[in-house]
Amino acid sequence: MKDGAGIFEKRSTCPYCGVGCGVVLRPDGSGGIDVRGDQVHPANFGRLCSKGSALAETVWLHDRLLSPRVNGDETDWDSALSLVAQKFSDTIAQHGPDSVAFYVSGQLLTEDYYVANKLMKGFIGSANIDTNSRLCMASSVAGHKRAFGTDTVPGTYEDLEEADLIVLVGSNMAWCHPVLYQRVLAAKKARPGLKVVVVDPRRTASCDAADLHLPLKPGTDVALFNGLLTALYEGGALDAAYLRNIAGFDEALHAAMADDPAATGLEASDIRKFYRMWMGKEKVVTVYSQGVNQSSSGSDKVNSILNCHLATGRIGKPGMGPLSVTGQPNAMGGREVGGLANMLACHLDIENADHRQAVRDFWDAPHMPTAAGLKAVDMFRAVGEGKIKALWIIHTNPAVSMPDVDAVRAAIKGCDFTVVSDITANTDTARLADVLLPASAWAEKDGTVTNSDRTISRQRSVLPAPGQARADWAILADVARRMGFEAAFDYESPAEIFREYAALSGVAGMLGKDFDISGWSDLDDHGYEALEPTRWPVTKTRQGGRFFADGRFFTPDGKGRMLAVRMREPVARTAPRFPFRLNTGRIRDQWHTMTRTAKSPRLSAHLAEPFLEVNPEDAQTLGIQPAALVRVTSPIGSCILRALITDAVRPGQVFAPIHWTGETAPSARIDVLVPSVVDPVSGQPESKAAVVAVAEFKPEWYGFGVSRNDLTCDAAYWARARTNAGWRVEMAGETVPLDWQAYAAKMLGVEGADCQSVSDPASGVHRFAFYRDGVLEAAFFASPKPVAVMRDYLAALPGQAADHAVTGMAPADQPDPGPVVCSCFSVGVNTILAAIEGQGLATVDQIGAALQAGTNCGSCRPELEALLSKATVLEAAE
Structure with a gap:
């Protein structure tokens, strides 16, 4: 258009x-x-x-992988793909189909996912294909299947506007799903009677608009919702007519009554208030995410929530129902296409003989596994044990994101043959591969994705793929043809794959499954190109809508299931040696392992360094000062993080973000702390309940640097972030360099540049500014104590004359904007505070009118509120 x-x-x-x-x-x-x-x-x-x-x-191409590589050497596609096909074929011939595996990603488009699933399950004959969605949504899949018979999301986003009560459980929606959060805030503004409850051990930005925050003890969600089910029963709030469509109620209620909500550690009055709100508001939507799923009892947590909706009939109707919000753009599409090791395409079951035969017949496949394959944690364990000898990793970074990640790194490195398809060679995982295959990236590829409320949308290309990069479906199909499966993988376009997939979904529909988009099975290329966002199912008789309001489910007897579940503590127990419970999660402006977001200077400006949130009481006990570095140790590993002292976490709990890698901060990789404990039903790792010890890390020196050039760091601690002018880096070392100037010049990539320096060997304070032709190339500051300079001001100076850079401070006529608060418009904290004081701003909307801050995605509005409160307190003190 x-x-x-x-x-x-x-x-x-x-x-x-x-x-x-x-x-x-x-x-x-x-x-x-x-x-x-x-x-x-x-x-x-x-x-x-x-x-x-x-x-x-x-979308810039600075670090793009532009040609295939074998053992580090560039080669052509024919040689690379022939090698991949030969290695996989030989491994299968010698050791059987289960000796190979694919580990794929929610970053794949549905058409890519479909081809990978078809190749592994139908033609290689193994179910050893799993996805990084296992790490975020597998417990939701398991809970849905146990309750509904299929992995069905009952409701829609519109339910958020229609609800009278929205309960966010383990979901920091304000930061992790900001656009949905803005829909909630808009609904609350339009209907002030709408109430919001946040259930989360940590106080997050989502609590800003909450009418009630329930900071329960980690792992106690089941006790809370079992108590709710009991209260619903005792308060006469059940739907007797709807319960005629539900099996397992008596057993579920008996189990619920055996749990004590006091195990949550919440105030009894807050628990009663929550239960009264749930009973008093018929239109209830319970939104849950990783705080529920990433648990050794994640499936039971999901079912404890579903039980309450099923028992009251509050499901599948406008403004009512559970809503699982997914973490990746096509996590849902991967679930639909069978990207998980325990599923077939179109929500069919791999262990159901009729389903297997139907898919085998449809594909005209030579093989079909009869049992589930290895889930992610077990898959990499099998790689480490030598049982999997050929591994293909596509668009994901398990050498950072998996639990017990050092063991995973060793497994990948030791695998006989590892292929990685990605857009860059600069990831922790890509550096371990035997073969690297350049894939096309977002904005370069065509296909479809499915979002959290079942809406299928087109992803369209507007840029040509650079170098020799190719679409993932084309790479997979080319390897399949070279393995001898020419006819089944003779695809020429994603539209052709989509039509086949839609036709297969019609088979699933005839077998009584929910996922059916067979109405698109004859969609021509023009129709595919013009496809509008559409919520499935799409058949000749139905399009979109909600599920289960009619009490009909996808179980053998057509009834829904309530599960008897009991609270189980996290597997790892705190002890004097490891007294803290570690929570992990995302921050507002970064994504997964930062291979995309770290390219954006403004996204890196808000929180430019990895950190550990520590409660003030714990910090005082440990002797940790604000901004000190701390070593965090678990039974399996350790890392170094910057301490952020805050009452957002409760005593005995700490929180760290997941994003930093060996590329950006190698000592801050969080998954070295997380053991490979999984939910026994879903196989999803418990990523929010590791036990750790925290102690101050006492380096010999601290450093801060800025540079126009790439950095080469070798200190005990370093964390780098991109800026508009190049890079910034925080450092700390255990060994003092013999020649500070030479050390700084080499690290900043400015050897041979003119240097302006101020050094005091007695105090250990050193400052350097490096110039070429009068233009600042880099600056570096070192001290035995944390360096006190204007970081955000300095980060903008490389490329300018900046003859004052060595001072580390802004001249009086050039105010420092301070750390970025609003990333959308790059507005710093000092700018905001100055406007509040100078213009008499009293509301967040007034700040937005003056500075634009908070007027786009709204994610920074809680921080703007906090700044207003701070300014009010300071004014009152004066």
Whole structure:
């Protein structure tokens, strides 16, 4: 399509979270793109979060993998793919089909996922294909299947606008799904009677608009919801008519009554208030995410929530039901296409003989596994044990994201043959591969994705794939043909794959499954190109809508299931040696392992360094000062993080973000702390309940640097982030360099540059500014104590004359904006505070009118509120 000026543009989808926001992309004529929200997409209606707003900053080609590599050497596609096909074929011939595995990703498009699943399960004959969605949504899948008979999301995003009570459980929606959170805030503003409850051990940005925050003890969600089920029963709030469609009620209620909500550690009055709100508001939506799923009892937590909705009939009706929000753009599409090791495509069951035969017949496949394959944790354990000898990893970074990650790294490194398909060679996982295959990236590839409320949207290309990069479906199909499966993988376009997939879903529909998009099985290429966002199912008789309001389910007897579940403590127990419970999660402006978001300077400006949230009481006991470095140790590993002292976490609990890697902060890799404990039903790792010890890390020196050039760091601790002018880096070392100037010049990539220095060997304070032709190339500051300089001001100086840089301070006539608060418009804290004081701003909306801060995605509004409160307190003190 064309915009008002007649310039070519395309509608597509954002590649980040499972909200599935629509975007409009326009090439800028210089190899980049312009991005704006799609005003008519039903997920976001034009709104984008900070990450989506910065997408145009992430498409540059600086670190792109542009050609295949074998053992580090560039080669051609024919040689690389022939080697992959031969190695996999030989391994299967010698050791059987279960000696190979695929580990794939929610970053894949549905068509890519479909080809990978078909190749592994139908033609290689193994179910050893799993996805990184195992790490985020597998417990939800298991809970859905146990309750509904299928992995069905009952409701829709529109339920958020219709609800009278929204309960966020283990979901920091304000930061992790910001556009949905803005829909909640808009609904609350339009209908002040709408109540919001946040159930989370940690106080997050989502609590800003909550009417009640329940900071329960980690792992006690089942006790809370079992108590709710009991209260619903005792309060006469059950739906007797609906319960005639449900099996297992008596057993579920008996189990619920055996749990004590006091195990949550919550105030009894707050528990009663929550239960009264749930009983008093018929239209209830319970939104849950990783805080529920990433647990050794995650499946039971899901079913404890579903039990309450089933018992009251509050499901599948406007404004009612459970809503699982997914973490990746196509986590849902991967579940639908059978990307998990225990599923077949179209929600069919791998252990059901009729389902297996139906898929085998449809594919005309030579093989079909009869049992589930290895789930992610078990898969990499089998790699380490030598049982899996050929591994293909596609668009994911398990050498950072898996639990017990050092063991996973060793397993990948020791595997006989490892292939990695990705857009860059600069990931922790790619560095371990024997073969690297250059894949096309977002904005370069065509296909479909499914978001968290079952809406299928097109992702469209607007940029040519650089170098020799190819679409994932094409790479997979080419290898399949070379393995001897020519006819089954003779695809020429994603549209052709989509039609086949839609036709297979019709088979699933005839077998009584929910996922059916057979109405698209005859969609021509033009129709595929023009496909509008549409919620499934799509058949000749039905499109979209909600499930289960009619009391009909996808179980053998057509009844829903309530599960008898009991609270189980996290597997790892705190002890004097490891007294803290570690919670992990995301921050507002970064994504997964930062291979995309770290390219954006403004996304890196908000929280530029890995950190550990520590309660003030614990910090005082441990003798930890604000901004000190701390060593965090678990029974399996340790890391170094910056201490952030805050009452957002309760005593005995700590929190750290997951994003930093060996590329950005090697000592801050969080999954070295997390053991490979999994939910016995879903196989999902327990990522939010590791036990750790915390102690101050006492380096010999601290450093801060900025540079126009790539950095080469070798200190005990370093964390780098991109800036508009190049890079910034925080450092700390255990060994003092013999020559500080030489050390700084080499690390900053400015050897041979002119140097301005101020050094005091007696105090250990050193300051250097490096210039070429009068232009600042880099600056570095070292001290035995944390370096006190204007970091955000300095980060903008490389490339300027800046003859004062060695002072580390801004001149009086050049105010320091301070750390970024609003990433969408790059507004710093000092700018905001100055406007509050100088213009008499009293509300967040007034700040937005003056500075734009908080007017786009709204994720920074809680921080703006906090700054207003701080300014009010300071004014009162004066």
